[in-house]
Amino acid sequence: MYRYSLSRLVRHALSDRPWPRAWREAKPRSHYDVLIIGGGGHGLATAYYLAANHGMDRVAVVERAHIGAGNVGRNTTLVRSNYMMKGNTEFFEFSLKLWEGLSHELNFNVMLSQRGQIVLAHSPAQMDALARRGNIMRLNGIDAELLERAEVRRLLPYLDYSAAARFPVLGGLLQGRAGTVRHDAVAWGYARAADSLGVDIIEGCEVTGFLQDRSGVHGVETGRGRILADRVAIAVAGHSSHVAGLAGLRLPIESHLLQAFVTEPIKPFVNHVISFGAELFYISQSDKGGLVFGGHIDGFNSYTQRGQFPKVRQVAECAVALIPGMSRLKLLRHWAGIQDMTPDGGPFVCRTPIRHLYLNGGWCYQGFKATPAVGWCLAATIARDEEHPLVRCYALDRFARGAESLDEYGHGHWPYRH
Amino acid sequence: MLAIHCPLCGERPYTEFRYGGDASKRRPALGTMAPEAWHDYLFLFDNPKGPHREFWQHDQGCRQWLLVVRDTATNAVGEVILARNAGAGAGEGPGGR
Numbered sequence: 001m002y003r004y005s006l007s008r009l010v011r012h013a014l015s016d017r018p019w020p021r022a023w024r025e026a027k028p029r030s031h032y033d034v035l036i037i038g039g040g041g042h043g044l045a046t047a048y049y050l051a052a053n054h055g056m057d058r059v060a061v062v063e064r065a066h067i068g069a070g071n072v073g074r075n076t077t078l079v080r081s082n083y084m085m086k087g088n089t090e091f092f093e094f095s096l097k098l099w100e101g102l103s104h105e106l107n108f109n110v111m112l113s114q115r116g117q118i119v120l121a122h123s124p125a126q127m128d129a130l131a132r133r134g135n136i137m138r139l140n141g142i143d144a145e146l147l148e149r150a151e152v153r154r155l156l157p158y159l160d161y162s163a164a165a166r167f168p169v170l171g172g173l174l175q176g177r178a179g180t181v182r183h184d185a186v187a188w189g190y191a192r193a194a195d196s197l198g199v200d201i202i203e204g205c206e207v208t209g210f211l212q213d214r215s216g217v218h219g220v221e222t223g224r225g226r227i228l229a230d231r232v233a234i235a236v237a238g239h240s241s242h243v244a245g246l247a248g249l250r251l252p253i254e255s256h257l258l259q260a261f262v263t264e265p266i267k268p269f270v271n272h273v274i275s276f277g278a279e280l281f282y283i284s285q286s287d288k289g290g291l292v293f294g295g296h297i298d299g300f301n302s303y304t305q306r307g308q309f310p311k312v313r314q315v316a317e318c319a320v321a322l323i324p325g326m327s328r329l330k331l332l333r334h335w336a337g338i339q340d341m342t343p344d345g346g347p348f349v350c351r352t353p354i355r356h357l358y359l360n361g362g363w364c365y366q367g368f369k370a371t372p373a374v375g376w377c378l379a380a381t382i383a384r385d386e387e388h389p390l391v392r393c394y395a396l397d398r399f400a401r402g403a404e405s406l407d408e409y410g411h412g413h414w415p416y417r418h
Numbered sequence: 419m420l421a422i423h424c425p426l427c428g429e430r431p432y433t434e435f436r437y438g439g440d441a442s443k444r445r446p447a448l449g450t451m452a453p454e455a456w457h458d459y460l461f462l463f464d465n466p467k468g469p470h471r472e473f474w475q476h477d478q479g480c481r482q483w484l485l486v487v488r489d490t491a492t493n494a495v496g497e498v499i500l501a502r503n504a505g506a507g508a509g510e511g512p513g514g515r
């Protein structure tokens with residue numbers, strides 16, 4: 001790998017020699033040990049850890065479009081580990097720990113910014129719920145700090161603390177190690193590091209079918225021909241149902257739209273990640289100065305990748321209810337991504353009923369922060385043909401077994417309510 | 419914006435309606451003992467990219483449950499009928515019969 005370093009930076013600044021490509025343009029070979037469908041953060045991370053942790057170098061990632069075109073480049077970049085359901089707590093903390101070393105691991109600055117996330121409470125019952133969540137986190141060795149109203153006010157002086165505030169702020173829960181990561185850098189960093197270990201990254205190559213018989217899956221049909229593989233993993237985010245359907249699987253997943261928004265850039269203002277407690281609404285400020293925020297999914301199945309306007313208004317109302325000073329900012333851009341919603345809001349990282357076919361999907365709102373741990377655990381699951389302990393709770397048959405719930409908010413089994 | 423043509427109230431913005439999910443499922447007959455039948459009914463979805471039969475309730479209008487066919491790839495709304503007229507083949511709404 002052409003390593004990035006300060007001396008290289010200086011040398012390139014002083015010469016007009018261009019930087020080399022970050023990864024090769026690979027052509028599909030006829031056979032691989034492992035083939036991963038989907039070149040998002042999850043697929044690329046999995047390929048990287050297959051090579052780095054398990055010494056597998058005959059690995060391919062096949063991506064329909066180009067690297068970064070999917071949700072890895074559309075999310076609001078929040079990373080945190082303030083989960084309280086058993087299974088989630090340990091998994092997301094493992095992921096956050098991997099984030100903390102990732103720039104060095106990949107020799108690529110992913111710009112992790114641990115600016116802290118504050119979840120707000122607007123009622124005594126919410127304060128109790130946050131205290132409980134914080135206690136569970138601390139029992140698991142995760143940092144959490146319950147804040148009173150005055151402490152929130154000191155950290156976030158720009159919220160609405162007036163007597164007229166529609167949802168008065170009573171306090172909040174701070175996770176200081178939570179923050180944001182530059183999402184594109186995650187895709188590029190994993191792609192470059194995987195490529196340097198021999199992984200083929202094949203862009204512009206859509207999987208259209210599986211080669212399978214009674215003994216399992218043996219490869220895929222693609223727009224660029226047939227590719228044989230001993231093991232195949234699905235990591236296609238919003239399209240899991242569709243791709244798994246090509247192999248004859250029906251999943252506990254519905255595809256829904258989530259929108260995100262960015263305002264015009266302003267000077268540093270919001271120095272944390274903030275989650276509103278009265279509605280699903282979260283906000284942070286990017287390094288370029290834009291306020292980045294989002295809310296709920298649109299609320300009905302959709303593959304249009306184009307959000308509905310009433311959601312824009314609702315999210316803007318949340319923004320202004322929380323931070324009145326935002327009312328005069330202009331929205332610069334907004335967009336939508338297709339995400340897999342599941343009956344309990346939890347994902348699937350597992351083997352499937354079809355031999356040699358592995359599934360990673362159902363990530364709902366939360367897959368970006370999971371990227372390094374998904375890669376780590378899915379790679380181990382594929383290499384050993386057995387679920388990594390941290391993802392045993394994310395099995396496909398958990399509803400049939402009546403396994404312990406992963407439902408953090410108790411919404412019930414309707415995917416569109418998570 | 420998505421609009422739904424309510425058979426009773428005419429074309430209205432989707433924000434007047436409450437989504438009720440996939441309407442292509444059929445609830446197993448009461449007394450069905452096989453857990454797989456209930457599992458599939460509750461938890462598995464066809465999730466098509468294309469025409470999707472789904473329930474919506476016109477809860478800020480006539481309050482009727484409707485059966486809507488909408489293309490999930492384009493949002494184009496096709497046929498809309500009252501769910502109660504959909505017949506047994508339509509499955510049953512979230513509230514049951």
Ligand SMILES: Cc1cc2nc3c(=O)[nH]c(=O)nc-3n(C[C@H](O)[C@H](O)[C@H](O)COP(=O)(O)OP(=O)(O)OC[C@H]3O[C@@H](n4cnc5c(N)ncnc54)[C@H](O)[C@@H]3O)c2cc1C
Nearest residue numbers: 038040041042064070071072075076078207337367368369
């Ligand atoms: C608006 C929005 C905001 C979000 N905010 C956050 C957040 O703040 N924090 C967080 O943790 N998570 C967030 N998420 C969720 C997170 O982005 C996703 O869960 C995660 O990115 C999914 O994994 P991925 O990166 O591998 O997906 P993707 O980048 O979508 O990768 C999947 C890839 O599969 C490819 N593909 C699909 N079908 C095929 C095929 N047939 N053949 C070949 N390739 C195929 C697609 O082109 C795509 O590139 C957000 C999501 C959205 C939409």
Ligand SMILES: [Zn+2]
Nearest residue numbers: 424427476480
């Ligand atoms: Zn009506």
